[in-house]
Amino acid sequence: MSRPTPDNFPKPKSITGGCLCGALRYKVDFPDDHDFLKQSSSCQCTQCRRNTGTLFLVAHTTPLSGFTFLTPTTTLKKFSATPGFQRAFCANCGGFLYWRDESLDEVAVAVGTVDPEYLSKYGFALASASDNLWCENEIKGVTDVMIGKERGIRWARSSEEGVKM
């Protein structure tokens, strides 16, 4: 397969994913007109770092109506570090699945939880990150290289604050 570019990359109609222990499995059906490049983001805020244990989160935002659990949600836990913002994870294995702004009918799925067969085929569509949030917190020589200028817009903090870097 040739290297995907913003003008030419494979787009999924749906994907599946889940937590590390497999107790929580989900499916995402994307709308026909879903703008994959626009809906992908990265975040280096301290909340996302502590929540995921990684230096940055890569998430893909999709309508809530297209997100369905394929398993019972017995182990699903939700935590709010900021009121109105949900962070959902598996209470059994700790796997972080998504975050969402409760005022919006959408969900930002943690792309690392997408099943490997979809991630290898559609990784560019899911994770090309047009909005890179909280670059103010980047680790010099590490995350500033990984989230370089060619990867969409770099925001000092969040995109709502309108401070580009």
Ligand SMILES: [Zn+2]
């Ligand atoms: Zn689990």
Ligand SMILES: [Zn+2]
């Ligand atoms: Zn964040």
